[in-house]
Amino acid sequence: MGHVSVLRDKIKEHLLLQIREGQLGIGKTINLAALSRATGISVTPIREALSQLEHARIIKAVPNRGFVVSPLSxxxxxxxxxxxxxxxxxxxxxxxxxxxxxxxxxxxxxxxxxxxxxxxxxxxxxxxxxxxxxxxxxxxxxxxxxxxxxxxxxxxxxxxxxxxxxxxxxxxxxxxxxxxxxxxxxxxxxxxxxxxxxxxxxxxxxxxxxxx
Amino acid sequence: MGHVSVLRDKIKEHLLLQIREGQLGIGKTINLAALSRATGISVTPIREALSQLEHARIIKAVPNRGFVVSPLSxxxxxxxxxxxxxxxxxxxxxxxxxxxxxxxxxxxxxxxxxxxxxxxxxxxxxxxxxxxxxxxxxxxxxxxxxxxxxxxxxxxxxxxxxxxxxxxxxxxxxxxxxxxxxxxxxxxxxxxxxxxxxxxxxxxxxxxxxxx
DNA sequence: ACTCGTTAAATCGTATACGATTCGTAATTT
DNA sequence: AAATTACGAATCGTATACGATTTAACGAGT
Structure with missing residues (x-):
């Protein structure tokens, strides 16, 4: 098992960095097309990475609206x-x-x-x-x-x-x-x-x- | 926020059921095409679901080989x-x-x-x-x-x-x-x-x- | 029988296309 | 003025296409 990095992981790192730097905040909806343009990576691995963060309950997937940083109760x-x-x-x-x-x-x-x-x-x-x-x-x-x-x-x-x-x-x-x-x-x-x-x-x- | 269910969630449930029923075991590689045929759903949401299980450390993504149930140490x-x-x-x-x-x-x-x-x-x-x-x-x-x-x-x-x-x-x-x-x-x-x-x-x- | 090299098939990861849904804005109605 | 409706643009979620990589099968050589 080598050191190949799939794009999903790169996107995840990018997003985690944004979170740590406060660039991604509560209420914000993540725009797939904008993120794709910003990173030069197509939406497929972007969605995979976002799905992971959804599973980790860091963001929330709202059907037909996208992935949002929803407030914790x-x-x-x-x-x-x-x-x-x-x-x-x-x-x-x-x-x-x-x-x-x-x-x-x-x-x-x-x-x-x-x-x-x-x-x-x-x-x-x-x-x-x-x-x-x-x-x-x-x-x-x-x-x-x-x-x-x-x-x-x-x-x-x-x-x-x-x-x-x-x-x-x-x-x-x-x-x-x-x-x-x-x-x-x-x-x-x-x-x-x-x-x-x-x-x-x-x-x-x-x-x-x-x-x- | 309604009750719409995206296909990723359906696949995840399908996989979790397979895990619970022992149909998915250690060493097994999940074949995307086979799962797509079995469920009638394309590989895109399948990969999203599998990515989630990877993030949860339930399975492991091996680049260019796929998603496998790898043994815990x-x-x-x-x-x-x-x-x-x-x-x-x-x-x-x-x-x-x-x-x-x-x-x-x-x-x-x-x-x-x-x-x-x-x-x-x-x-x-x-x-x-x-x-x-x-x-x-x-x-x-x-x-x-x-x-x-x-x-x-x-x-x-x-x-x-x-x-x-x-x-x-x-x-x-x-x-x-x-x-x-x-x-x-x-x-x-x-x-x-x-x-x-x-x-x-x-x-x-x-x-x-x-x-x- | 075993090993190695070659080749074709299978599979993976990603980009792109496309129909469905939501959003934003303008026009109309109350 | 506020609320509602209509419409086009933007965006989402998914299916499909395609190049790259891996796997499996086969033949040749030892």
Missing amino acids: KSEVKDIISTIAQLEIMALDASHLNTDEISALKNILVRMETFHHISEGLPFHLEFHSKLVQACQNKVLLQVLDDLRLRLSFYEHQLLNKPQFLESMLRQNRSIVDAIEEDNIPTAALLLKMNWMAILELMIAQMDVKKG | KSEVKDIISTIAQLEIMALDASHLNTDEISALKNILVRMETFHHISEGLPFHLEFHSKLVQACQNKVLLQVLDDLRLRLSFYEHQLLNKPQFLESMLRQNRSIVDAIEEDNIPTAALLLKMNWMAILELMIAQMDVKKG
Whole structure:
């Protein structure tokens, strides 16, 4: 099995990049012809890639209208975050972060303090959570986590516009790392859960603003 | 948003049914032309459906060869089962099964004792685990569980050929229900984890036989 | 009997064509 | 002014065509 890449995968990467960069947002309908022109690839593999994202519940296929980024309901956001929190705690519990790994986490925090542009913030946030659980040997668990986090991407982009979001995340992330450094995993787990609960509150609040 | 069903979804249902019925097994390559003839649907929506199952890691797309049911590695099986066990425990913990729900579980056990054909066994097994966590309000968690269980379908079919598998499952399932009935959730959780660890051992053993 | 090379057939992945549906706009009616 | 209708353009979902790749079959050589 070689390294040949089918066009479907290229399109998927393109779309995931757009999601990560905030170019694809809630309410947006993906125009097949426009994407085909932009990428130089015909609609067939584009539809295949979009079908995959539909299956992953990242977008929604509306018959005869196309593929849209439809809003999550509040209960979905709550469910996703609850599940992520639990799985991250499980992954952290199964990990034993060494000195280098803890240093890497601290390094992210340092970089998180010094970025200049608000759009640089999300990669740090994602990187922190990813690194936190990276030592977990259960690859399936990490995949499930990545998939769930991806579903929240659109909403996390919105939070970046709030000046206090990243400050707050930085504070909370610091205390998580401190607890880990003291080998106090139960406290780290509790703080991690509280971190996600704080994110949940902010997201729900943002959804209320958008509706009002 | 109406009830129009695109052909991709019909094909996906067709394939999932084939998986559930054991007609699609490990090592099998899905022939697009044959499936197109069998269903009377062109390859375009078939590829879209297959792409979705690829993304869900149920099948694997091999460039220029097609979509195949490729074997899980031992570590993948272990990771999937560990994750399922943890998530089921989490779901069970968040549930408070009432008398009716416990009766429904017992009813499955009774039916599990009386089936006549070995291929009838898997639906009971699936139904038991599904019902066990059904009262959990976190729908995302239940979806993740369904997705992970589906990845194990091919291997569970193989276990059905072992006469002692369903007896053993029946015994273990009974003790789980007993613990729940006594409102002893920690014991039920432990028994549930042990149930999945037993399944893991059987699956790994089966994989060794297949290889030997 | 086994291996290798060649060739034809089968199959895959993608582009394109086309009928069906939706969207956007203008005109008409209330 | 607001609501409804009509119509053309845009878009969607699917079928089909086609070049590229893989597979299977066959013959020649060892």
